[in-house]
Amino acid sequence: MGFETSNFEIRSSEDTARESTSEQEVGVEIVERERRKAAFEIKDLEEKITFLERAKKEISETAPLVPEALSQDHAPKDIDLYNLSKEERLRRREMITNRYKEALDKIPPIGKLLETDEKGLLVEQEIVPDNLVFIRADDYIPEINEKGELKILSAYDATDGKVWRLTNHFTLNHRVASNIGGSWENKSYQFIIPGEKIVETNGLPENLYSIDTFWAKSVELPQGTVIIYEHGKKPAIPEGREKDFILIERDKDVNDKELTSLVLERMNYSEIQGEAWSALPQYKEFDKGARSFAEKEHLRSGPHVYSWSDAFEEVGFAKSVLLYDHGLRNMLSLYREDYKEYARMPKELKEKAWQTIFESFTPEPRDYSKLRVERIELGGDPDNFTDEVISQNLKEAKVRTAKFLSDVLWGLYDEGKHQIPREDQTVMLKMVPKEAWQYQIDSMKEKIGTFEGCRDLEEMKGVFNKYFETPYKEITGKEINRAELTF
Amino acid sequence: MPNILKTCYRSIKALILSKDDREVALRALAEVGFTKPVQAILLAYLDRELVATREKLDMLKSKALALRSEKKY
Numbered sequence: 001m002g003f004e005t006s007n008f009e010i011r012s013s014e015d016t017a018r019e020s021t022s023e024q025e026v027g028v029e030i031v032e033r034e035r036r037k038a039a040f041e042i043k044d045l046e047e048k049i050t051f052l053e054r055a056k057k058e059i060s061e062t063a064p065l066v067p068e069a070l071s072q073d074h075a076p077k078d079i080d081l082y083n084l085s086k087e088e089r090l091r092r093r094e095m096i097t098n099r100y101k102e103a104l105d106k107i108p109p110i111g112k113l114l115e116t117d118e119k120g121l122l123v124e125q126e127i128v129p130d131n132l133v134f135i136r137a138d139d140y141i142p143e144i145n146e147k148g149e150l151k152i153l154s155a156y157d158a159t160d161g162k163v164w165r166l167t168n169h170f171t172l173n174h175r176v177a178s179n180i181g182g183s184w185e186n187k188s189y190q191f192i193i194p195g196e197k198i199v200e201t202n203g204l205p206e207n208l209y210s211i212d213t214f215w216a217k218s219v220e221l222p223q224g225t226v227i228i229y230e231h232g233k234k235p236a237i238p239e240g241r242e243k244d245f246i247l248i249e250r251d252k253d254v255n256d257k258e259l260t261s262l263v264l265e266r267m268n269y270s271e272i273q274g275e276a277w278s279a280l281p282q283y284k285e286f287d288k289g290a291r292s293f294a295e296k297e298h299l300r301s302g303p304h305v306y307s308w309s310d311a312f313e314e315v316g317f318a319k320s321v322l323l324y325d326h327g328l329r330n331m332l333s334l335y336r337e338d339y340k341e342y343a344r345m346p347k348e349l350k351e352k353a354w355q356t357i358f359e360s361f362t363p364e365p366r367d368y369s370k371l372r373v374e375r376i377e378l379g380g381d382p383d384n385f386t387d388e389v390i391s392q393n394l395k396e397a398k399v400r401t402a403k404f405l406s407d408v409l410w411g412l413y414d415e416g417k418h419q420i421p422r423e424d425q426t427v428m429l430k431m432v433p434k435e436a437w438q439y440q441i442d443s444m445k446e447k448i449g450t451f452e453g454c455r456d457l458e459e460m461k462g463v464f465n466k467y468f469e470t471p472y473k474e475i476t477g478k479e480i481n482r483a484e485l486t487f
Numbered sequence: 488m489p490n491i492l493k494t495c496y497r498s499i500k501a502l503i504l505s506k507d508d509r510e511v512a513l514r515a516l517a518e519v520g521f522t523k524p525v526q527a528i529l530l531a532y533l534d535r536e537l538v539a540t541r542e543k544l545d546m547l548k549s550k551a552l553a554l555r556s557e558k559k560y
Contacts, residue, residue: 031554034554035551035554035555038547038550038551038554039551042544042547045540045543045544045547046544048536048540049537049540049541049544052533052536052537052540053537055533056530056533056534056537059533060530
């Protein structure tokens, strides 16, 4: 201590002066550094302003080009069709009828119209294959097999079993509307198939519903099918069967919805309109009739999105559950990239952006878009969907998620207790390829650990043992090794 | 900037830069959904960014001025 004191005491005035100079130097240096930093930042900001001003000018100048861009020689979007006045729509219809007259005249009126009242509204009636027309919009070309059949392959067949999706989807009496799964506008191929013929060739579908009818297999196109194909994408037709199919080449300035509507008229089928989950309310009699026919024939009748099979296409069992739970299924891939940018946008701009983006790409009611926005805001950061985070979330979500999971399992495999039709379970079994079961069981085993601590864990174990065991045996013909399934 | 807006902006750039290939650029514009409302959003976004950037620039300039006077002492 004494040394330190003496050390302090022997400081000369010269030392103090030197120190002061050095402090000044340091101070100047700091100021200088700050100044340089500010100069750089100013330069950056000035450049940014120049860029923003230029971008603004360029975008403003593009204003007169926008309508031009939308009226070029490519088909208008569905949303643009909705925005057209009635007169404009009729004018386009007439123009398209004249242009495709030759092709349309070849179509025989083989269908049967639905019954309507004096106001033109559908009356309660039985919907049978005779008055149904099955429509499929697709970007994939149909394939000819060795038997000379023209087929729309299921994803499972088309990928030699790599994609576990067996279902092959159609809409009834209307071209599919864009929905939560994405845009269905202007696809390369539209297959318009008389109901009676498709059932004659492929049997009844697993599910009969206006907006989503499906078989759990590849579907053969029967005689009488009208194929609308985009300019330059003509499909091959089996040799000697040229007369079985009517091919129409769609020009790029025609929306396939417009052309499909004209084909339906020529085939003498009634056209309805569908939205994301069902036919529009004014066509509710259609779904009612279809459901009544489905019940009689022991078919399923309802939107596919609620059925369990979708889970097999998703990233995994738990992930699907969680995505469903947040109402986010299908949203993941669509908005992953935009989300981070979106999160930083000011609130009022967010709202504008969502509205416009949804209105531009999907013809949906605004409220529905809003609901989706709310849901994505709630838990939608796609960065959260890593396996680790999901496991963590499942643990935290405890009862709610576990209950949801057990509801799904109960719903599918319980025989009547929860009033889920047996047909659903049968469809389910048919739709799931054998290999998927083993995968699903393995994946369940992995994930089940994350439910430790859930209130209804015991119940879940029971559900799993009971309801996976039976279908596993039915499908594979083998017993599940119970030892492996002990939790 | 959200990706949809970025894509639109890139398409607009393509349109302006490639006068020879106007058709391609116009198609790109329509395909990315460059409709009037999207254009309005882009402009609103740029306006907002411009205001914020100018404010920031003004602040920085005053700071730089202060630093310069500080150096004199």
